[in-house]
Amino acid sequence: QKEVEQNSGPLSVPEGAIASLNCTYSDRGSQSFFWYRQYSGKSPELIMFIYSNGDKEDGRFTAQLNKASQYVSLLIRDSQPSDSATYLCAVSTSGGSNYKLTFGKGTLLTVNP
Amino acid sequence: GAVVSQHPSRVICKSGTSVKIECRSLDFQATTMFWYRQFPKKSLMLMATSNEGSKATYEQGVEKDKFLINHASLTLSTLTVTSAHPEDSSFYICSATPIQNTGELFFGEGSRLTVL
Numbered sequence: 001q002k003e004v005e006q007n008s009g010p011l012s013v014p015e016g017a018i019a020s021l022n023c024t025y026s027d028r029g030s031q032s033f034f035w036y037r038q039y040s041g042k043s044p045e046l047i048m049f050i051y052s053n054g055d056k057e058d059g060r061f062t063a064q065l066n067k068a069s070q071y072v073s074l075l076i077r078d079s080q081p082s083d084s085a086t087y088l089c090a091v092s093t094s095g096g097s098n099y100k101l102t103f104g105k106g107t108l109l110t111v112n113p
Numbered sequence: 114g115a116v117v118s119q120h121p122s123r124v125i126c127k128s129g130t131s132v133k134i135e136c137r138s139l140d141f142q143a144t145t146m147f148w149y150r151q152f153p154k155k156s157l158m159l160m161a162t163s164n165e166g167s168k169a170t171y172e173q174g175v176e177k178d179k180f181l182i183n184h185a186s187l188t189l190s191t192l193t194v195t196s197a198h199p200e201d202s203s204f205y206i207c208s209a210t211p212i213q214n215t216g217e218l219f220f221g222e223g224s225r226l227t228v229l
Contacts (some may be wrong), residue, residue, distance in 0.1 A: 034218070043206045043223040044157070054178065100147070101218065105156040 002085045002108045004091050004103035011089055014112050021107050023089030026070070033091040034101065035074045044088055048074065053109040079111040115141045117209050119221035121140070126197055128228055133193045134224045142187035143209035148180075151204040159175030163190045187212065197228045 003026040013019045032051055035050040036044035050056045062075040071089075076083055083099065086106040093100075107110075116139040132166050136146055144165050149157040161182050162170045169182035181193040190209075194201055207225040 036220075041204075041225075043220040045215060045220070049217070100159065100162060101157075102159075103156045 001092065002093070002102045003093070004031075004089055004102050004104035005109050006087075006089050009106055009108040010110050011107055012110045012112060013079050015079060015081060017111075019079045019080050019083065019109055019111070021074040021076075021087050021089075022068055023072045023074075023104055024084070025089075026100075027091070027092045027093055027102075028067075028070065029093045030070075030091045033072045034054040034092070035061075035063060035072075035107075036088040036090060036103075037083075038088055038106065039085045047087070061111070076109075079109075081111045081113050084109055084111050115209075115211060115217075115219045117140075117207065117219045117221040119207055121225050122222055123227075124227045125227045125229065129196055131195045132191055132197055132226060133191055134207075134208055134226075136190045136192070136204055136209070138188045138209045138211075138219070140205060141209075142197070142212040144187065144192040144212050146184060146207055147210045148182060148192050149206045149208065151223075153205060157206065160192075164204075194226065199228045202226055203227045216224050 006022045034049045035047040037047050040096040048063045050065045058061045060077045066075045089105045090101040090106040096107050118137045120135045128183040146163045150161045151157045160175045162183045165184045171177045184190040205221050207221045208218045
């Protein structure tokens, strides 16, 4: 059974600090990895996706993937109160157009002003 | 980014009635749409994969006769919760991948169903 594990938190960081969110997955065949942000009562919005080992940076966000360790992380630099949300890690083993995602339970991040 | 619209955003119904939720891709065509359910403080659970012009593929444990999915066109999929009960109260979210296969999955705004 495919599983995606995240620390549920809450993770609390001060404004301006780096927030580090972690995720592990069980299926070694996983190919695509996604980070979504979900505000309370809203649907998820895509932050980043990563396919290859290493780091991928986009603005204040950096995704890190280590397939050997089956580990993916998201770093948020210069954290802002508006970053406070639940961050969902999602993994897909499918390519092509059938992006069937398995989601973790999410990590609640609170950025304190 | 691409826009996926869901309607209604909130619905309250009596136990035993049926509720239809629409999911539309507004500015792209989607051969595949996915329906998720999310209970409070829980993660998204995939219910079914909806393919245009064919029957939906349901995940294990999801009753296909209770959750009817129709994907009649490349821009519209519907989920009908039949004979709804209070335990069906949840946040239902659809998502879609563009036919061009950009590698992204776009989510609708979600529909909160409350069954009294």
